[in-house]
Amino acid sequence: MTYSQRLVNLLLGLAPIALALIFSTLVLVAAGAPPLEAYKHLLQGASESPAKIADVLVVWVPLVLCSAGLLFTFTAGLWNIGVEGQIIFGVIFATWVARNIYLPAILLLPLMIVAGMIGGALWGLLAGTLKVYGGVHEIFAGLGLNFVAITTNIWLIAKPWRPELGATMQGTDPFQPAAWLPRLAGLRLSPVSLLLALMAVVVVFFILRGTLWGLQLKAIGKNVRSAYLLGIATNRHMLLSFALCGALAGLAGVVQVSGVWGRDIPQISGGIGYLALLVTMLSGFRALGVAPVALFFAAIGVGAARLHLRMQLDPSLAGVLEAGLVLSVLLVAGLRARLLMPREG
Amino acid sequence: MEIALLIRILSSVLADASPLVIAGMGETICERAGVINLSLDGSIMLSAMSGFAVAYLTGNLLLGFLAAMVVGAVIALLIAFASITLRQDQVAVGFVLTLLGAELANFLGEPFVRRPGPRVPHMPIPFLRDIPVIGEIFFTHDILVYASILLIVLVWFWIFKTQAGLRLRGVGERPEAAFARGVNVNRLRYLYAVTGGALVGIAGAAYSLSVKLGWSEGHTLGNGWIALAIVIFGGWHPLRVAFGAYLFGALISLGSILQRSIPGVPTQVFQAAPFALMILVLLLVSGGALERLLSFFPPRMRRLVGEALRVAPPAALGKPFVTE
Numbered sequence: 001m002t003y004s005q006r007l008v009n010l011l012l013g014l015a016p017i018a019l020a021l022i023f024s025t026l027v028l029v030a031a032g033a034p035p036l037e038a039y040k041h042l043l044q045g046a047s048e049s050p051a052k053i054a055d056v057l058v059v060w061v062p063l064v065l066c067s068a069g070l071l072f073t074f075t076a077g078l079w080n081i082g083v084e085g086q087i088i089f090g091v092i093f094a095t096w097v098a099r100n101i102y103l104p105a106i107l108l109l110p111l112m113i114v115a116g117m118i119g120g121a122l123w124g125l126l127a128g129t130l131k132v133y134g135g136v137h138e139i140f141a142g143l144g145l146n147f148v149a150i151t152t153n154i155w156l157i158a159k160p161w162r163p164e165l166g167a168t169m170q171g172t173d174p175f176q177p178a179a180w181l182p183r184l185a186g187l188r189l190s191p192v193s194l195l196l197a198l199m200a201v202v203v204v205f206f207i208l209r210g211t212l213w214g215l216q217l218k219a220i221g222k223n224v225r226s227a228y229l230l231g232i233a234t235n236r237h238m239l240l241s242f243a244l245c246g247a248l249a250g251l252a253g254v255v256q257v258s259g260v261w262g263r264d265i266p267q268i269s270g271g272i273g274y275l276a277l278l279v280t281m282l283s284g285f286r287a288l289g290v291a292p293v294a295l296f297f298a299a300i301g302v303g304a305a306r307l308h309l310r311m312q313l314d315p316s317l318a319g320v321l322e323a324g325l326v327l328s329v330l331l332v333a334g335l336r337a338r339l340l341m342p343r344e345g
Numbered sequence: 346m347e348i349a350l351l352i353r354i355l356s357s358v359l360a361d362a363s364p365l366v367i368a369g370m371g372e373t374i375c376e377r378a379g380v381i382n383l384s385l386d387g388s389i390m391l392s393a394m395s396g397f398a399v400a401y402l403t404g405n406l407l408l409g410f411l412a413a414m415v416v417g418a419v420i421a422l423l424i425a426f427a428s429i430t431l432r433q434d435q436v437a438v439g440f441v442l443t444l445l446g447a448e449l450a451n452f453l454g455e456p457f458v459r460r461p462g463p464r465v466p467h468m469p470i471p472f473l474r475d476i477p478v479i480g481e482i483f484f485t486h487d488i489l490v491y492a493s494i495l496l497i498v499l500v501w502f503w504i505f506k507t508q509a510g511l512r513l514r515g516v517g518e519r520p521e522a523a524f525a526r527g528v529n530v531n532r533l534r535y536l537y538a539v540t541g542g543a544l545v546g547i548a549g550a551a552y553s554l555s556v557k558l559g560w561s562e563g564h565t566l567g568n569g570w571i572a573l574a575i576v577i578f579g580g581w582h583p584l585r586v587a588f589g590a591y592l593f594g595a596l597i598s599l600g601s602i603l604q605r606s607i608p609g610v611p612t613q614v615f616q617a618a619p620f621a622l623m624i625l626v627l628l629l630v631s632g633g634a635l636e637r638l639l640s641f642f643p644p645r646m647r648r649l650v651g652e653a654l655r656v657a658p659p660a661a662l663g664k665p666f667v668t669e
Binding site: 079130133136137139140141147148152318326331333 | 440441453619620634
């Protein structure tokens with residue numbers, strides 16, 4: 001590689017960040033906010049105290065779980081947009097267990113985790129079935145099911161699970177103490193959930209990297225038809241990838257409901273499912289990239305909450321920054337391919 | 346009495362479905378040219394917000410619609426640039442722009458939430474409005490509704506009855522053949538993507554300035570996805586796409602009438618209904634499920650029903666065109 005090529009490479013590596021910064025600065029100026037002050041608050045908001053760092057990790061855990069799950073479906077070449085709904089069905093199944101079964105925590109928590117993973121997996125399988133056997137593109141199946149899941153959860157909170165006092169839409173009554181994941185003193189962070197997230201990344205990494213199934217999934221992602229002709233049970237593999245992704249999203253739901261809120265609330269999924277798609281895309285669809293990218297996104301999300309308090313800026317700025325960054329990466333990747341490849345006719 | 350109610354319902358379906366029709370026509374010409382603009386939900390959201398904000402600040406409706414058009418066109422231009430020139434995945438770029446559009450709308454639209462703003466004035470057409478039944482259904486609306494109906498005819502005529510339409514179908518179905526006949530495939534794709542995007546922008550402003558007045562967070566959430574699904578249901582044929590949009594509007598207003606007359610059913614059922622309906626409708630026209638359904642019909646009807654329901658996308662939809 002020549003010196004100039006290396007320089008181009010370096011510049012192109014930094015270009016997405018620069019592009020995203022320029023874009024978000026313009027957006028801030030358009031909103032009438034001083035950009036530098038906004039960035040300062042964004043950074044400080046995510047790192048100024050141990051409690052803030054814990055908050056970042058609270059957001060990081062479900063994001064990592066969902067993004068890791070998405071690696072299965074993305075590897076199979078599938079756009080599983082239904083993660084949001086899969087989180088919610090994990091929440092619904094786990095909430096049902098927490099409200100109806102009374103056991104010591106050591107038994108109840110694993111039961112909730114299993115129930116939540118089953119709930120998410122079933123919702124994922126439904127989208128997968130519509131895709132594989134119904135011919136409905138998974139983007140529409142998943143998206144439609146998201147809306148159905150969200151309204152189902154709202155109905156449950158408004159009607160069967162309504163708290164005794166008051167009929168507000170604030171959420172269910174808090175769970176029995178045994179249904180709460182143990183937390184670090186004074187924080188919303190549960191060490192168990194951190195452990196689960198790290199385990200998920202490692203397990204997904206090894207399944208995709210070191211097993212025959214992972215290899216077959218990759219073959220499907222590259223070309224469904226050739227994979228089928230090679231004798232791979234493409235339908236079954238795709239369904240399984242939906243189920244596994246759903247199970248991890250369901251686990252994220254359990255963490256939200258049992259580790260963070262201790263009850264079911266209407267906004268329990270909070271767009272994590274959509275954000276996870278961005279995280280996975282930005283990580284280049286690699287298991288080891290997911291954890292740091294999710295950490296970065298979680299930090300932006302927590303920092304944006306402070307922007308809201310200090311500068312009255314809507315917290316959706318976080319989404320603007322994140323989506324802007326992914327868009328810049330896509331554009332720069334395309335530019336790089338055009339610039340570095342030998343010119344064609 | 347019953348008839349009067351029916352007329353009122355049909356009239357309101359025509360009005361309420363007009364943004365879906367406009368967006369559906371925009372997406373139809375875009376996809377006919379081979380480009381998927383998946384960003385519709387975000388495009389409509391951002392253009393609804395921008396259209397409202399500009400009309401609110403300037404007091405000029407025309408400027409509002411112009412701003413919305415520009416927003417829709419710029420988003421479509423980005424998709425065209427990323428997919429045609431840079432050869433990135435259309436679905437990936439479209440999805441990211443969906444999220445970006447929605448977040449940007451929520452962020453920049455914050456000062457305009459729940460502000461009372463301007464609206465497109467009613468414009469009943471003199472004389473025509475007095476025709477019994479038809480007059481009330483078709484001629485008592487605002488200009489957007491008339492425009493949406495004209496647009497259906499225009500797009501149909503353009504695609505199927507003009508030379509330009511033949512080229513449009515060519516670049517979406519067989520770009521190599523079109524290229525061999527001297528058509529600049531990628532330039533046409535840019536052109537139709539941006540034109541379609543501008544129409545999507547108008548659809549967005551049609552929400553915030555006419556059908557669902559004002560702006561609030563997530564004001565038009567989900568409508569873009571429904572418009573995309575209707576284009577598939579409509580088999581990329583403008584008349585059938587329009588039929589899909591009106592059918593959809595009719596079913597939704599039927600739902601809201603039922604909601605009032607059957608109080609026992611939770612409201613959430615009606616909130617989820619459009620999206621369940623979207624999946625069912627796609628199931629109905631998609632390969633696997635359709636063939637299974639058809640096997641229940643007697644053989645002679647099978648062909649008829651099959652032909653009526655089966656749809657096929659433009660052959661080169663989503664595929665980049667590279668000259669060797």
